[in-house]
Structure formats: C-alpha cells, structure tokens
Amino acid sequence: MRFDTYDPEHFYDELFQSSQTPRPQGQVLIDKIHRLPDGELLQRQRAAQEALCKLGATFNVYGETEGTERVFPFDVIPRVISAQDWNFLEQGLKQRIHALNSFIDDIYNDQKILKDKIIPRELILSAKGYLLPCIGLKPAKGVWCHITGTDLVRDSKGQWYVLEDNLRCPSGISYVLENRQVMKSTFPQIFKEIPIQPVDEYPSRLLATLIHLAPNTISRPTVVVLTPGIYNSAYFEHSYLAQQMGIELVEGRDLVVVDGYLQMQTTKGLQQVDVIYRRLDDDFMDPTVFRSDSQLGIPGLMEVYRAGRVAIANAPGTGIADDKVIYAYVPDMIKYYLDEDPILANVPTYLCWEDQQLQHVLANLDQLVVKSANESGGYGMLIGTQSTEAERQEFAQRIQANPRNYIAQPTLCLSRVPTILGEEFSGCHVDLRPYILYGQDIYVHPGGLTRVALKKGSLVVNSSQGGGSKDTWVLCQE
Amino acid sequence: MLSRVADSIYWLNRYIERAENVARFLEVNLNLILDLPTRVQQQWQPLVATTGDKDFFDQHYGEANAENVIQFLTFDPQYPNSLMSCLQKARENARSVREVISTEMWQHINAFYWLVANTAKDLALADLNQFLEDVRQASHLFAGIMDATISHNEGWHFGQMGRLLERADKTSRILDVKYFMLLPSLKHVGMPIDELGWIALLKSTSAYEMYRKRSNRHLITPAEVADFLILDPDFPRSIRFCAAQVERSLHLVSGSPLGSWCNPAERSIGRLRSELEFLTVEEIIEGGMHQFLDRLQQQINQVDQEIFKTFLDRRPIHTHLQVQSQS
Numbered sequence A: 001m002r003f004d005t006y007d008p009e010h011f012y013d014e015l016f017q018s019s020q021t022p023r024p025q026g027q028v029l030i031d032k033i034h035r036l037p038d039g040e041l042l043q044r045q046r047a048a049q050e051a052l053c054k055l056g057a058t059f060n061v062y063g064e065t066e067g068t069e070r071v072f073p074f075d076v077i078p079r080v081i082s083a084q085d086w087n088f089l090e091q092g093l094k095q096r097i098h099a100l101n102s103f104i105d106d107i108y109n110d111q112k113i114l115k116d117k118i119i120p121r122e123l124i125l126s127a128k129g130y131l132l133p134c135i136g137l138k139p140a141k142g143v144w145c146h147i148t149g150t151d152l153v154r155d156s157k158g159q160w161y162v163l164e165d166n167l168r169c170p171s172g173i174s175y176v177l178e179n180r181q182v183m184k185s186t187f188p189q190i191f192k193e194i195p196i197q198p199v200d201e202y203p204s205r206l207l208a209t210l211i212h213l214a215p216n217t218i219s220r221p222t223v224v225v226l227t228p229g230i231y232n233s234a235y236f237e238h239s240y241l242a243q244q245m246g247i248e249l250v251e252g253r254d255l256v257v258v259d260g261y262l263q264m265q266t267t268k269g270l271q272q273v274d275v276i277y278r279r280l281d282d283d284f285m286d287p288t289v290f291r292s293d294s295q296l297g298i299p300g301l302m303e304v305y306r307a308g309r310v311a312i313a314n315a316p317g318t319g320i321a322d323d324k325v326i327y328a329y330v331p332d333m334i335k336y337y338l339d340e341d342p343i344l345a346n347v348p349t350y351l352c353w354e355d356q357q358l359q360h361v362l363a364n365l366d367q368l369v370v371k372s373a374n375e376s377g378g379y380g381m382l383i384g385t386q387s388t389e390a391e392r393q394e395f396a397q398r399i400q401a402n403p404r405n406y407i408a409q410p411t412l413c414l415s416r417v418p419t420i421l422g423e424e425f426s427g428c429h430v431d432l433r434p435y436i437l438y439g440q441d442i443y444v445h446p447g448g449l450t451r452v453a454l455k456k457g458s459l460v461v462n463s464s465q466g467g468g469s470k471d472t473w474v475l476c477q478e
Numbered sequence B: 001m002l003s004r005v006a007d008s009i010y011w012l013n014r015y016i017e018r019a020e021n022v023a024r025f026l027e028v029n030l031n032l033i034l035d036l037p038t039r040v041q042q043q044w045q046p047l048v049a050t051t052g053d054k055d056f057f058d059q060h061y062g063e064a065n066a067e068n069v070i071q072f073l074t075f076d077p078q079y080p081n082s083l084m085s086c087l088q089k090a091r092e093n094a095r096s097v098r099e100v101i102s103t104e105m106w107q108h109i110n111a112f113y114w115l116v117a118n119t120a121k122d123l124a125l126a127d128l129n130q131f132l133e134d135v136r137q138a139s140h141l142f143a144g145i146m147d148a149t150i151s152h153n154e155g156w157h158f159g160q161m162g163r164l165l166e167r168a169d170k171t172s173r174i175l176d177v178k179y180f181m182l183l184p185s186l187k188h189v190g191m192p193i194d195e196l197g198w199i200a201l202l203k204s205t206s207a208y209e210m211y212r213k214r215s216n217r218h219l220i221t222p223a224e225v226a227d228f229l230i231l232d233p234d235f236p237r238s239i240r241f242c243a244a245q246v247e248r249s250l251h252l253v254s255g256s257p258l259g260s261w262c263n264p265a266e267r268s269i270g271r272l273r274s275e276l277e278f279l280t281v282e283e284i285i286e287g288g289m290h291q292f293l294d295r296l297q298q299q300i301n302q303v304d305q306e307i308f309k310t311f312l313d314r315r316p317i318h319t320h321l322q323v324q325s326q327s
Helices: A024-035 A040-055 A083-107 A121-125 A173-186 A188-193 A202-213 A235-245 A301-306 A318-322 A330-338 A355-363 A389-401 B003-035 B045-051 B054-060 B066-074 B083-096 B103-121 B125-149 B154-188 B192-204 B208-215 B222-231 B239-254 B264-278 B281-287 B289-312
Strands: A016-018 A058-060 A069-071 A074-081 A147-154 A160-166 A223-227 A248-251 A255-258 A261-266 A269-272 A275-278 A311-313 A368-372 A381-383 A406-410 A416-421 A424-433 A435-438 A442-444 A449-453 A467-474
Touching (some): A024 A188, A040 A069, A040 A173, A074 A083, A074 A173, A074 A416, A074 A449, A083 A147, A083 A160, A083 A318, A083 A330, A083 A435, A083 A442, A160 A318, A173 A188, A173 A202, A173 A235, A173 A467, A202 A223, A202 A235, A202 A275, A223 A235, A235 A248, A235 B083, A255 A301, A261 A301, A261 B003, A301 A311, A355 A389, A381 A389, A416 A449, B003 B045, B003 B066, B003 B083, B003 B103, B003 B125, B003 B154, B003 B192, B045 B066, B045 B154, B054 B066, B066 B083, B083 B103, B103 B125, B125 B154, B154 B192, B154 B222, B154 B239, B154 B289, B192 B208, B208 B222, B222 B239, B239 B289, B281 B289
Parallel strands (some): A074 A467, A223 A275, A275 A311
Antiparallel strands (some): A058 A069, A147 A160, A147 A435, A261 A269, A368 A406, A416 A424, A424 A449, A449 A467
C-alpha cells in the first residue's frame, strides 16, 4: 500500500503537509511503509488487531444485551507529534491542571472565586457535580485531581484546543499502553530508527502518585483500585492497571468500614486499606452520603475519608470540573489563580444559560455542536451540520427546557490522520487525550490516547460510537 | 488474598474441569456407539443422568436422542452446565481476577472460550469428535499453564481445590451411572458388549491405560474398575487422589500440619480422605455402590460448603445492613 494517491484535502493532516509531502515528523514512517512488500501492511494490521483481541483489550457497550463486549478497533498508522508541539502541550496541560486543582480546592473551601464574582455562584450550586458533602474537605497534600485525561483537538489550521476536561475517572490509558506494546511487535524496525518517547513508565508513575497520598506514618501502605465490576465499560482497564501496579483490584462488596477504618475482606480476615484509586463515579461511592441506591459503594467510606484515615484518588467532588459549563471558565481560572495567560485555548463556547448566547445558539443550531453539560461518551449531543430538521427541533426544546444544562460550540474541522479503511488509506478525524498525574508535582504522560473516527467523514471518535484508536508517538527532543 | 478473588479462582477451575468432563462423557459415548452392533439401541439416557440435571433435560428436550443430548451438553446457553455455559462462567470469573492470574492464563481462557463459542455457531456432527478432543486438550493446557505461570500461593491452592473437588464429583457421578447401567449385564460376564462398556468407562476418565498398567491383570471387572477409580492412591482422577490433594492445599493455605485440623473445611476433607484410605472395594460393594457414591457426593458438597464458609464468605454480619432507599 502506498500514499501516492492519498489526499489530505483541506483538512489539517497530522502526517502530510500536502499530497505526497509528509510532515518532517512523519517522513521516516512514510518511507518505511512505502518499502513494505505488497500486502504486508494489511497483514500486520490484521495481526495487530488479533493480538489485541487475544489480550482481551475490550470495552463494554451500554444498553446492548448480546455481545456487550467489544474489542476497541485499532489502526496501525500512528499519529506522530513533534517534540516542539509536545513541549507546548505539556506546558499548557500543567498550567491547566494546576488551575483546575486550585479551583476545586477553592469552591469546596473559601470560595474566593465566587466572592470575587469571576464565576457566578448559581452556576456552581446548580452543577450536578458539585457535592455538598465535600464542602470543607482538605484532601491529603492539597491535591484533588490526581489523574486527569484532557481531550485535545486540532482545527484545520493545526491550532490546538482543549475540548473537555475529565477529572472524575478518565479512562483509556490501558489502550495507550497495549497499543504501544502491539505496535512494537508489529513494527520493531521502525522503533529502532525513530526516537519515540516510551510510555511504559505510566503504571510506576501512577503507583508513586497513589503512594504519595498515604499518611506519612504508614511505611508500606495498602493501595487498591476500586472498580464497579466486570460489567463496567472500562473494566478491562481497571484490572489491567491493578495488574501492572501489582495491587489489589477491589469491588465495593470487598470493602467494609470497621472500627473507623476501611478494610478489605481477605481469606485471612480483614486488612486495612490506605489509598483507593477509585474508578467509580462520585455519586456511587458511599450510599450513606451520596446516592442511597448505590450497591457499588461502601457505606461509611466518606466518614473514614474525612477523618483522614484513607486517601481517595481522585478526591470525591472533582466531578464539578467535568461540567461543560464550568469548562468554559477555565481560562478565567488560570488568570485568577495563577495570574498567567492560558497557554492552551478553549474551544469558543456558548453558554445557553445566558439569554443572549441562548438566542444565538437557537438561531444557529445547524452550524453548532450542542452538548449536554454532564454527559460523556458522545451521548446527549447534537452535531448541527449533520442533523435533520426534526432533530434540531427536538434539541431546541430540550435546551429551552433546561438552558443551564447545555453549551454549544462551533463545529470544528478536526485534524486527520491517514487510516486503513478497507484496503486503502483514508483521512480520518482524530482527537487526543493525554493523561496527567498530580502527585508531588505535575507529570504529563508523553502521548496519550489518539481516538479516530472510523466512519468516513464522521467527527465522533468515542469508542461507544464506533471510534477506534491509534498509537501516539511523541518524538524525542533532537 | 481477597475472599472474592479466591472464590473466583476456585470457580474458574471448577468450570474448566466441568467442561472437560462434559467433553469426556460425550467423546466416549460417541466412540462406544460406533462399536455397538446396530441392533443395540443407542445409549444417550445415561449421559443425561450423569449430569444430575435430568429434570432440566426432560423439560426442555424430551427424548434422549443423539441430537438432543449433544445440543444439551455442548451449546445450550440456557443449561447452566453445558460446555458453552461453563466456558462463559469460567471466563467471567477469569475476567474478574484478571489482574491476579497470569496473562498466559487469561489469554488461554479467552481462546478456549472462543473455540467453544465459534464452534457453537455451526458444528457439523462429523467434526464433533475433533471438537471434544480440542476441549479436553484446552482444559489440560489450562491446568498446565496455571501450574507453570503463577506462583503456587494461596490463589493457586484455591484453584487446585476447585479443580480437584469438581473432578472427584464427576468421577463419582460417571461411575454411579455407568455402574447402574452396566450392572444388568453382569449376568453376561465375558460377552464383548459388556467389556466394551467398562472400557468406555475407563476411557472417559482417561483411566484405561493406567488401569491396565497398575492392575497387572488382564481382566476388566466391575469391582477392579471401581477400586481403581475410587481408591487408587496415585491415579490423578481417582477420588482418593483428589481428596488427598484438596486436603494438602487446604493445609498449605491455613498453615496447620496434615493430620490435624484448624477449621471445619480441613476436618471434613480429612475425614473423607482417611475414610478412602482405609476402605476396600469389597466393603463398598457390600454396602451398595450407589449408596456409597451418593454419600460421597454429599461429602464432597460439604467440603465445598465448608471451604466457602471458612475462607470465602467472611463478611461481617453488620455490612448487610446497607442503607436502602426503600419505601
């Protein structure tokens, strides 16, 4: 297979400047692919997919009874990020996470940003993710968001934007690690020739971040991953991370509060737990404090947490920052808390909550992407340019019924990467989710998950909506 | 080790062993049928009886013919002990302890599951033999991989207990049914069909070759076969062997010396093992084979229950008082 007829069209292509002219960071890769014998690439693509299937790298799809488990489709053509671009992203992400952490700490404690009227108080109070039981909490070492996955996109000029912040329990890192493992065995030669930043450090970094949270008096803390169970869409990842870190994967039913401490039930009796990496939503963590119908949580957990006898990552309450209305204020937060200009831009966002902006949104529904403030996974959104009149009318009603819950953004022309569709290369739209750890300091994992829309022309990259993934190569500084 | 994790490893092994035994039953029956004179009616009913789920079969299938029984035992997704269901549950359990078992184990279970699931879609009867052999091999491979790729610590021992208790149970069931089925032919000792039946019984437990080697006798008699499958100290599918291994694993988990007991599970398995050590097959036959095997199955169940209560269900009672929003 060759790129001779590949045309980036008017999109920003991550590997090609124009037809037949690769970007500098893609040159070696393209040359290598051209030198493969006929049929070899397709063969390796199949082998890679099979290897992932064998690893059981699956995710579950909600709302389907049969065959709920699917393999996340994988494309062997990687996305390559230059050292220079990465430098920029790294700085921008560190700055953003720093500000977001300050924000969360502030709104659950002093609320300065509300008192100074930078963010309207009622927006916070009406946010689903703002949890009253978390008011006054002081998490260990002042960190709330230990693990973040920030969604980035690039427009047709190559300009980077932050699309979403995911601070509650972002998923996807396991695919990053497995994709790389598969790529290394699929194209061992290429890895010898191109200086690519390794990704394998993540589990050790994550474990260090978690251990850092334990009270200093405990020399060998017990750290666990808390999962909702095997039917959760990201279960594969929960068990993968526990395995890679060599710690227990627990479910709510394994844990119990006894004598003021969190304990897990083992074959030898109860054992104290010091740090939880929770992959459970805030609402479900403790039925005595949050949703009382939760079967997944641990009654009494919050009390133990408040007493500082267990650390939780991410801290309960961080979900407030996933609210897409709050997202719109992140540039203001950066200014307010850090007194810096934001390095990474937000996508311009209309808040339906403000009447003027609402009118603009309703008048331009066919141009905009409308998103519900609290849903993820590509659910609850309208892509104006690809919608029908009936869909727009229905959405207009939903927006008017609850304007606080909706935002709108211009339809971005996402950047593309050549991808194997059928037996040829097609340009497919991608986004990027880097992972950021906040322990002793802030660490940005090199690369992240590149999700790709595998339907021709589609802009939705979510795995639940038919998206796939690619390996992400961050080149080393020359 | 988390109690839930130990429980999953235990059941993971039980289900794989169960699947293997289902394949064995079918495989041997198919072979036996090939050898039977055409006028002799095909024997499918006993196979249903072996499972202990005759009621389910009668309800869903009715006649015990080849087609029905094969479907029932292999691919019936409704029947909880079909090959398909066993693999499904084994895989679910494996999934829930993926981070504890080795990657090799997980990959193999995954492949094993797909072997059965894909075959379930369209299996020509002609390929059934090959398929059953594949299942048996896959089960052996699983045991080997588990043996060679994870530490022989607590988890491994719980796996052993699951596998060996299941095996003891299945050996006793198949013996029970075959003994009952072959018994009328005791009057016709020496007739070819009779011996074929007993050979089939030995083969379905992979015991034929070892039986020949051990007994050093050329006759295959019901008493000798029962003796071998129940009381042989060295054959890995004999009930006594299984019981001794389960006991060993239990003591390695608890740390208490063999010959003593520190929990009800150790007590019940110790009792069973020592009974098997000092029993003779003549005594068994005298008291009634069926009665003996029936009681044996109950004892095996009891060991299973005691293991569960001692190690796997340690939940303090007050956790059940979860606050519910019931009105």
